[in-house]
Amino acid sequence: MRHIILGSSLLLGLLYGYSPAMAQKATAPKPPISFGDISAVDFAPNPTPLAADSAAEAEVLCDYGQSRIVGATEKFQVVFDRTTRIHILRKAGYDWATVRVPLYVDNEQREKLSNLKGFTYNLVGGKVEKTKLDPSSGVFSEKIDKNHVLYSFTLPNVKEGSVVEFTYTITSDFLFNLQDWQFQHRIPTRWSEYRVALPSFFRYKEITHGYLPFAAHDQAWVPYSTGYHQNQQTGYGSVNTGPTQTTSISTQALAERWVLQNAPAFREEPFMAAAQDYMRSVHFELAGSDFTGHDFRDLSNTWEKIGAALLSDERFGVVLNQNSPLATEAKALRARYPDARARAEAVLRLVQQHVKYNGQERLYTSQPTRKTYEQHQGNSADVNLLLLQTLRAAELTASPVLLSTRSHGRIVTDMPLLSQFNYTIAHVLLPDGELLLDATEPLLPIEMLPERCLNEQGRLLTATGAWVPLASKRNYLEYTKADFKLDDTGTLRGTMRQGYSGYAGLAARQQVLSQGESAYKIQLGRRWTDWQLTNPPTLLELEDPSKAFAVELAMTLPGPETPANLLYLPLMQTVGLSTNPFRHADRFFPVDFSTSRELTQVVSLVLPTRYTVQEKPADLQLALPGNAGKFLYHVAQPTLDRLEITSRLQLTKTSYSPAEYAALREFYSRAIAKHAEMLVLQRK
Numbered sequence: 001m002r003h004i005i006l007g008s009s010l011l012l013g014l015l016y017g018y019s020p021a022m023a024q025k026a027t028a029p030k031p032p033i034s035f036g037d038i039s040a041v042d043f044a045p046n047p048t049p050l051a052a053d054s055a056a057e058a059e060v061l062c063d064y065g066q067s068r069i070v071g072a073t074e075k076f077q078v079v080f081d082r083t084t085r086i087h088i089l090r091k092a093g094y095d096w097a098t099v100r101v102p103l104y105v106d107n108e109q110r111e112k113l114s115n116l117k118g119f120t121y122n123l124v125g126g127k128v129e130k131t132k133l134d135p136s137s138g139v140f141s142e143k144i145d146k147n148h149v150l151y152s153f154t155l156p157n158v159k160e161g162s163v164v165e166f167t168y169t170i171t172s173d174f175l176f177n178l179q180d181w182q183f184q185h186r187i188p189t190r191w192s193e194y195r196v197a198l199p200s201f202f203r204y205k206e207i208t209h210g211y212l213p214f215a216a217h218d219q220a221w222v223p224y225s226t227g228y229h230q231n232q233q234t235g236y237g238s239v240n241t242g243p244t245q246t247t248s249i250s251t252q253a254l255a256e257r258w259v260l261q262n263a264p265a266f267r268e269e270p271f272m273a274a275a276q277d278y279m280r281s282v283h284f285e286l287a288g289s290d291f292t293g294h295d296f297r298d299l300s301n302t303w304e305k306i307g308a309a310l311l312s313d314e315r316f317g318v319v320l321n322q323n324s325p326l327a328t329e330a331k332a333l334r335a336r337y338p339d340a341r342a343r344a345e346a347v348l349r350l351v352q353q354h355v356k357y358n359g360q361e362r363l364y365t366s367q368p369t370r371k372t373y374e375q376h377q378g379n380s381a382d383v384n385l386l387l388l389q390t391l392r393a394a395e396l397t398a399s400p401v402l403l404s405t406r407s408h409g410r411i412v413t414d415m416p417l418l419s420q421f422n423y424t425i426a427h428v429l430l431p432d433g434e435l436l437l438d439a440t441e442p443l444l445p446i447e448m449l450p451e452r453c454l455n456e457q458g459r460l461l462t463a464t465g466a467w468v469p470l471a472s473k474r475n476y477l478e479y480t481k482a483d484f485k486l487d488d489t490g491t492l493r494g495t496m497r498q499g500y501s502g503y504a505g506l507a508a509r510q511q512v513l514s515q516g517e518s519a520y521k522i523q524l525g526r527r528w529t530d531w532q533l534t535n536p537p538t539l540l541e542l543e544d545p546s547k548a549f550a551v552e553l554a555m556t557l558p559g560p561e562t563p564a565n566l567l568y569l570p571l572m573q574t575v576g577l578s579t580n581p582f583r584h585a586d587r588f589f590p591v592d593f594s595t596s597r598e599l600t601q602v603v604s605l606v607l608p609t610r611y612t613v614q615e616k617p618a619d620l621q622l623a624l625p626g627n628a629g630k631f632l633y634h635v636a637q638p639t640l641d642r643l644e645i646t647s648r649l650q651l652t653k654t655s656y657s658p659a660e661y662a663a664l665r666e667f668y669s670r671a672i673a674k675h676a677e678m679l680v681l682q683r684k
């Protein structure tokens with residue numbers, strides 16, 4: 001056996017920018033959990049629960065993971081161990097007894113799941129009874145895509161009050177796939193700890209997400225040694241027959257430890273993008289290796305490398321360069337539409353006429369585009385690569401743009417990883433500009449992308465490559481106009497027209513499409529419980545996404561059974577805001593509207609001679625700091641028998657930071673309170 005000792009000079013300026021002077025040498029703390037070591041204490045309720053977690057369906061008692069790099073035969077491997085204990089509190093929490101473990105696959109190489117053990121513990125008569133998981137029959141696998149297989153298992157005999165525990169090991173030949181760690185979940189977590197020990201000759205980049213403070217975050221240099229096995233060398237190279245030569249490598253490793261303690265359940269909020277962007281987590285990317293201290297080898301990926309690899313992939317770039325099954329129609333459009341923008345729109349509508357999106361967000365095609373065309377449906381890549389093929393067949397300069405949808409998470413541009421993308425759209429270069437097109441959503445006009453795509457920026461795959469902004473020039477616009485007339489009995493009659501354009505139009509059309517027109521109209525009738533619809537609602541411009549979608553209603557609000565001296569009319573409450581979407585007093589991540597918003601309501605009222613205005617709501621103007629939003633409420637009475645109330649709420653920004661949340665919440669609260677104010681009329 002040979003022994004190699006790597007000097008401490010290797011450690012200067014390595015991982016995460018730390019040096020030995022910045023990290024202390026220390027003995028690692030004892031692991032926070034020992035598999036199988038359970039007692040009645042684990043069944044006890046949390047002694048210090050947060051009020052928001054009192055109704056939790058389950059609770060993570062301890063989640064402990066550690067990753068280390070070890071030598072193997074002609075390679076190094078990442079070994080990841082995890083032990084987790086969860087208390088199931090209610091039936092709704094039974095799903096937490098099912099564990100899903102994704103493994104990376106590359107052709108014939110794959111990560112290996114081993115040492116899987118699991119128990120379900122139940123407290124019966126003061127004694128702990130346990131039921132063992134049978135790995136031979138209780139583990140299932142399914143292929144997710146060409147690079148991922150998902151293993152899953154369910155702990156047996158789970159009841160309300162059970163404690164489930166499992167442990168496993170993942171051994172990986174893919175050094176770039178150092179396991180990430182998620183500390184926070186949608187259920188409370190008492191203790192979550194992750195440790196890594198990385199030898200000096202490998203360098204990794206580290207990125208953390210989330211806002212909760214760590215209870216501990218330690219770095220320390222520790223002794224490291226591992227065996228590296230080499231096959232016999234012959235004139236024909238390395239062969240794996242016969243004995244191997246083992247080399248012992250000794251150096252130092254940077255041991256890093258993170259602990260999150262008593263983390264509350266992650267709370268879903270309105271107007272948020274991907275939850276994983278805000279849950280506490282840590283992620284890694286392999287940057288390079290250096291075995292001598294002066295021959296650093298850059299192993300990090302680049303966006304250029306990723307783009308080149310994708311353009312040669314048989315399920316992406318190879319498909320892109322094939323002929324479109326709509327090539328004949330596309331060539332006809334070339335002659336019919338000499339203007340490039342008009343031709344691009346015609347190609348978009350052509351593809352949308354022949355194929356439908358099946359709702360699956362994918363980066364790779366699932367089938368040849370000819371099959372997508374014949375079956376008239378496909379995932380997002382099937383549809384949009386067909387679009388790209390057809391745009392090119394129409395002699396337009398079209399290239400793919402890779403992006404991450406809002407539910408998939410924000411792209412970290414400093415960490416080039418293909419896994420950050422899950423979607424493709426089309427970029428068309430025009431003589432006077434550019435277009436971004438997506439054929440999955442026929443309810444949108446040409447200049448708008450689906451809202452799921454509005455996620456900061458995407459990567460344009462051209463010879464040079466570039467980042468392109470995905471912000472929309474169209475906003476979310478609702479406009480309501482109501483014309484009412486009051487009769488002598490105090491009954492209100494009139495019409496209301498609700499208009500939706502931009503992304504409000506998309507949302508409204510999608511609601512009609514999902515419910516069906518009949519159900520949508522019934523739902524409208526139930527929206528105003530005190531009012532009566534005198535005619536069925538009328539839907540206008542439902543099929544034309546280039547125009548505002550509108551709903552027209554004829555409405556009646558019956559007057560009091562017996563005449564009253566004073567009449568209170570909830571005019572703006574009928575057509576305006578009634579509930580605040582921001583219920584909680586605090587928020588730790590941004591409010592992300594994806595587009596700017598404008599909500600306008602105008603109510604006109606004609607009075608009979610028998611009624612006069614006793615009291616009307618006062619005018620109000622509000623403004624958010626930095627001109628980030630405005631609210632205007634104005635009541636005009638041009639004549640004695642006519643009133644007009646106007647309300648307009650505008651949000652000029654698409655994203656509001658946690659520091660701006662309190663002001664935004666109060667802004668909405670005051671607008672809603674103003675809408676709730678009554679118009680008071682006096683009977684003569």
